[in-house]
Amino acid sequence: MAEAGLNELRLTARIAELLPLRRTPAGVPVAGCVLTHESRQRESGLDRDVSVELQAVAVGDLASVLANAGPGVNVTVTGFLAAKSLRSRAPVLHLNKIEFVEGN
Template sequence: MNQFQVSGRLCEKKPLRYTPAGVPVAEARIGHESEQLEAGLSRQVVCEIPLLALGPKAGWLDAAPLGVRVEVTGFLAARSRNSRALVLHVQEIEFLEGKENGQVLQEEG
């Protein structure tokens, strides 16, 4: 199984680009902060996770302002054939601020 879910604030975005086939691609980073219990002790967790969104989700991510709170679900994969660095490929993104008016974008199928 390869499914990952994290919440945080959108802290970085690259300009929207397109594949040679015309598919939109958005790259961003989510900043996560939480307190977790590990071995019976409280641990502060602070990290940034790279995101990659394709298709309609790329447009949503590109339009989101920096600093907005989001919850992202997707799968982890290597950045490229030459890089083993992990990237979270976005399958679902939920905008948490203004949730009563917010929207969830999910992978179809």
């Protein structure tokens, strides 16, 4: 029963790996990448080091933005998490916004 639920991740990250631009059967461009993130976050009143690695994907116009970014670039992204496929339930970040961090 799908509804317009809340599902929004905002993340500063580094494009660690960039997969080749591909197209869906309908011709829509899709770009995939691996994002790595390191920061300090507050949990239960204490600061802790956090690192995480996420697969991410950009569809349509955003796909070429991502594909042109190149690996090693620092970004701030917004998107939603969805299971990779019916077989792999690993979460993949679907990007809705990519901002390039100054000083890249």
